[in-house]
Amino acid sequence: MRFRTQVSNVPLLHKIVRSLASLARLCIIRLSAEKVHFIISGNEGKDGVQVWSQVKVPTLFTQFRIESNNDNEIWLEINLDALLKVLKSADSSAGTTNEASRFNSTALSDSDVSIKLNKRPAASGGTGGQAIWVFDIKGTTALGKLMSITHEVNVNVLTKKRQDELNEPMCPPPDVHLVLPSLLDLRNIVSRLSHLAEDVKMSANHDGAMELSVMDPRVEMSMSWRNLHNPAASLPADGEADATPKDKMFSTTVSIKGLLKFLNCHLVGGTAIACICEKHCIIAYVYIGDVDEAGGVLTFFIPAKNYGDD
Amino acid sequence: MEDDKTGDGANPVLVAEINDVRPFARLLRGIGLKNMATVTVSKAGFEVTVEEVKTLCAIAWIPNTLFQTFEFNEPEADGQGHAQPACFEVSLDALLQCLNIFGNATSGPVVSTFSVGTKRGWAGEGGPRAEGEEGGGAGAGETRGGGGNASKKGRTGMRMSWQGPGHRLSVMLQDDPKGPLTTCEFNLYEPEELMNQDFNQDDCVLYLIMKSEWFRDALADLPPTSQRITLTATPRDRPRPDDELGATMNSNDRRSQRADVGSFAIKAIGDFGSTELDYPNDREVMDKFDCPEEVSFSYHSSHFALLTRALQSSIKICLQIENSGFLCVQIMMPVSEGVAMGGHSGILEFKMHALADDES
Numbered sequence: 001m002r003f004r005t006q007v008s009n010v011p012l013l014h015k016i017v018r019s020l021a022s023l024a025r026l027c028i029i030r031l032s033a034e035k036v037h038f039i040i041s042g043n044e045g046k047d048g049v050q051v052w053s054q055v056k057v058p059t060l061f062t063q064f065r066i067e068s069n070n071d072n073e074i075w076l077e078i079n080l081d082a083l084l085k086v087l088k089s090a091d092s093s094a095g096t097t098n099e100a101s102r103f104n105s106t107a108l109s110d111s112d113v114s115i116k117l118n119k120r121p122a123a124s125g126g127t128g129g130q131a132i133w134v135f136d137i138k139g140t141t142a143l144g145k146l147m148s149i150t151h152e153v154n155v156n157v158l159t160k161k162r163q164d165e166l167n168e169p170m171c172p173p174p175d176v177h178l179v180l181p182s183l184l185d186l187r188n189i190v191s192r193l194s195h196l197a198e199d200v201k202m203s204a205n206h207d208g209a210m211e212l213s214v215m216d217p218r219v220e221m222s223m224s225w226r227n228l229h230n231p232a233a234s235l236p237a238d239g240e241a242d243a244t245p246k247d248k249m250f251s252t253t254v255s256i257k258g259l260l261k262f263l264n265c266h267l268v269g270g271t272a273i274a275c276i277c278e279k280h281c282i283i284a285y286v287y288i289g290d291v292d293e294a295g296g297v298l299t300f301f302i303p304a305k306n307y308g309d310d
Numbered sequence: 311m312e313d314d315k316t317g318d319g320a321n322p323v324l325v326a327e328i329n330d331v332r333p334f335a336r337l338l339r340g341i342g343l344k345n346m347a348t349v350t351v352s353k354a355g356f357e358v359t360v361e362e363v364k365t366l367c368a369i370a371w372i373p374n375t376l377f378q379t380f381e382f383n384e385p386e387a388d389g390q391g392h393a394q395p396a397c398f399e400v401s402l403d404a405l406l407q408c409l410n411i412f413g414n415a416t417s418g419p420v421v422s423t424f425s426v427g428t429k430r431g432w433a434g435e436g437g438p439r440a441e442g443e444e445g446g447g448a449g450a451g452e453t454r455g456g457g458g459n460a461s462k463k464g465r466t467g468m469r470m471s472w473q474g475p476g477h478r479l480s481v482m483l484q485d486d487p488k489g490p491l492t493t494c495e496f497n498l499y500e501p502e503e504l505m506n507q508d509f510n511q512d513d514c515v516l517y518l519i520m521k522s523e524w525f526r527d528a529l530a531d532l533p534p535t536s537q538r539i540t541l542t543a544t545p546r547d548r549p550r551p552d553d554e555l556g557a558t559m560n561s562n563d564r565r566s567q568r569a570d571v572g573s574f575a576i577k578a579i580g581d582f583g584s585t586e587l588d589y590p591n592d593r594e595v596m597d598k599f600d601c602p603e604e605v606s607f608s609y610h611s612s613h614f615a616l617l618t619r620a621l622q623s624s625i626k627i628c629l630q631i632e633n634s635g636f637l638c639v640q641i642m643m644p645v646s647e648g649v650a651m652g653g654h655s656g657i658l659e660f661k662m663h664a665l666a667d668d669e670s
Contacts, residue, residue: 181490188413189490195407218401221408221494 001157002067003031003074003117009060010113012268012288014087016055016298019265021080023049028158028166031066031074033057038298041166047258048303052168055288055296074117075158078133086151090137108139108147120152131155169301174275174283175250178204179229183266183286189223190263194256196221199305202259203251204276206230206244214256231273250278252304262300280304320386323396323474324351327379330465331483333656334376335415335434337643338406340620340658341368342433347402348501350395351472353382360402361504366613366662368620369506375649376656385474394475398498405481406434408494412485414466432619509630509638509661515605516543516631518574519597520589522641525629526621528587529614533580538665539614541631542606546572546591572601578611597626607635607664617641620658635664 007013016038020027023040030037040051057064068074092107114136122129135151180186193200193214203211208230213222262284270287277283282302289295328334341347341360350357356372374380385394409415469482479496532539548569553562572591577584591599620641621627628640643656 185489189411192407192411192413196404216404217497218404219408219494219496221411221492223411223490223492225490227488 001069001074001117002065003115005061005064005066005115007060007113007115008058008062010087010091010111013060014084014091015267015269016288017080017084017087019267019298020051021084022264023051023261025080026077027080027083028075028077031076033064033066033072036060039166042169047255047261049258049261050169050301051298052301053296053298056294059288059295070160070163075163076117076131077156077158078153082153086135086137086153089149089151090135090139092142108137108141108149111137111139113137117155118152131157169281169303171277171281171283171301173277175278176204176206177231177273177275178208178210179231180210180272180274180284181225181228183263183272187260187263187266190256190260193221194260198256199253200256200259201251201253202274202276202282203249204228204274205247205249207246209247209249211249211251250276252276252279252282254282254302255305258302262302265298265300268298279306320474321383322381322471323383323385324470324472325379325381326374326377326470327468328377329467331409331415331468332466333643333646334372334468335406335409336623337370337372337656337658338402338409339432339434340641341370342402342406342435342619343368343430343616345401345403345431345433346399346499347433348397348399348504350397351382352396355380358402359504359506361506363505365610366616366660367504367506368616368661369659371654371657371659373649373654373656375646375653388475396474397501398475398479399501400479400496400498403433404496408481408483408492409466409468410434411483411492412466412489414485507636507661509636510632511630513632513634514630515601515603515633516629517598517600518543518591518630519599519626519628520574520595521597522621522624522627524589524595525627526618526624528576529618529621531587532576532578532585532611533583535580535582536578536584536611538578538608539611540577540606540608541629541637542575542577542604543601543631544568544573544604545601546570548572572599574599574601598628605631607631607637608667609637609662609664613662617660620660624658631664637662637664 020038020040026040028037028039028041030039034057035054036057038051038053038055040049042048042050066072066074089107090111090113092109116134116136118132118134119129120132131154132152133155135149135153137149137151139147139149141147190200190212193212196219197214197216199214201211201213201215203213208226208228210225210228211222213220259282265286268286268288270289272284272286275283275285281304282300284300284302286298286300287295288297338347338358341358343366344360344362346360348359348361350359353374355374355376356370358370358372359367360369361367374382382396385396388394406415466483466485471480477498479498481494481496483492483494484490550566550569554565568588568590573588574591574596575586575588577586589595591601617639623643624641625644626642628642630638630640632638637660639660641658641660642654643658645653646655649655
């Protein structure tokens with residue numbers, strides 16, 4: 001099993017990992033020659049939120065070399081906090097713009113980061129040994145000096161059995177697709193809604209309207225957006241065109257914490273499309289880079305909260 | 311969702327519209343010491359009362375001039391012909407959270423010197439902080455300056471309406487005409503009986519008006535560990551005290567001057583020392599100062615801490631004390647343009663009892 005690569009877009013990788021780190025402790029990374037998948041599966045994600053995403057290798061990496069007995073794929077599990085720390089030290093572009101802290105920061109800028117899969121030998125020459133990712137970072141400090149840092153992060157290579165257990169969650173075809181307004185704005189709003197209640201009902205229709213509503217003994221609040229865009233995929237096939245009235249709202253109730261976890265990915269900055277499967281889940285696709293370039297997409301599954309016969 | 315009783319053709323009791331919720335939210339936040347508040351609506355505006363028994367009573371007087379539109383109609387009599395008061399109890403916390411939904415009704419950082427101020431939850435500022443909230447000013451934290459969001463364009467407009475007793479309170483908010491519209495329906499409750507002791511003007515032994523800034527700074531300077539604050543006022547033309555042994559010339563002069571013109575002093579004793587601030591009855595310091603005889607009363611420091619938020623952004627305070635020590639502090643907000651002489655743009659009133667001499 002061999003793997004090594006250069007990271008061509010350190011800030012982007014950093015943003016992706018920052019978004020994921022708020023969701024879970026551990027993340028599964030599935031490496032293949034063409035794509036890299038970041039997976040946060042069912043029992044791992046907080047509030048049941050899952051992430052199944054894929055990024056084309058060239059979007060993040062160059063000189064990508066992978067070799068294994070498993071169709072040249074490698075699946076491994078890594079601790080997101082550890083990964084985040086490594087990337088933070090390589091990328092000073094994120095975080096505060098405070099002058100003072102820039103000079104105090106130990107993060108490097110303009111870094112060359114390379115990743116290699118290695119094995120740390122077991123103690124006293126026994127069998128086994130810990131699989132690790134070795135990060136070699138060469139960059140410039142805030143004061144302009146060249147510096148080289150090496151990190152070793154433990155990774156857990158998944159067995160075939162474990163790989164087979166990982167499956168994207170099943171869900172029915174979505175009822176409606178919608179391009180979401182600015183994720184940052186949404187996140188700030190939902191964060192304030194979280195003070196009022198625990199659950200939020202998200203509704204949308206084929207006419208570009210979206211609604212978030214919250215219910216609490218003290219107040220019922222609902223926010224509505226108009227003139228949002230329904231991507232073409234959601235239009236019903238010909239012949240069914242009259243079946244669903246354009247203004248029928250489809251809704252799902254989800255935990256606000258779960259929704260907020262998803263909204264933390266506003267850092268990645270791309271277009272976000274939400275699909276509502278009524279009373280089942282919300283699936284959100286966050287595009288990395290241009291939608292047309294299809295550099296990659298983070299897919300979030302946010303399960304609905306069931307209240308029996310609601 | 312249960313249906314609201316639709317208006318039976320009658321005019322709504324209240325319709326109020328405002329272009330920028332900030333002054334409105336500021337006033338409400340100033341009295342946010344409890345979650346629930348009693349609201350009385352009249353032609354003049356709102357009277358919002360929050361009372362904590364054995365602590366203090368806080369009232370926000372919100373004039374109709376704050377609003378671009380303010381229409382009030384007396385509620386119709388009920389089935390038996392009894393007049394129904396335009397009065398209800400509502401969750402102040404929920405109301406403030408809603409007014410701030412676009413992030414444009416936040417307070418600046420709250421400097422509260424007495425630790426009690428921070429342990430106590432405050433209306434509109436509570437709730438779990440969302441995890442992973444990071445910097446970049448991205449709406450990170452209500453108590454951290456209007457910063458982040460408010461700096462973008464930040465004017466949340468509001469339309470509030472109330473059909474009358476038996477109906478919910480409706481509030482519509484919008485930040486940007488192209489942005490989302492928020493609709494809130496507040497459940498209202500029967501107002502509780504309030505003690506709300508009136509201040510007896512005829513029994514007043516001290517009446518002064520001074521700049522808020524001085525008072526606010528004084529409270530901030532008092533030792534955080536103190537339990538009681540003592541207010542002392544002396545009238546003018548007192549016999550000058552003898553020079554104190556070892557005191558500076560400046561210090562002796564100051565004491566003489568105070569004896570001549572009258573003074574107001576705030577004192578508190580903490581674990582590590584005491585602080586006393588005194589203000590002469592000087593035209594530059596006091597707008598008004600009526601003190602026929604020396605008076606001195608003490609109050610709980612923690613109760614004074616509750617005035618901190620109200621004092622921010624205010625311009626003047628009027629402090630009155632009754633013979634019994636019952637204190638009434640009225641905090642006046644900056645008067646907006648276009649308000650008639652004698653009118654105001656919001657007053658926050660706090661009333662509390664003095665401590666008995668042996669209490670701490």
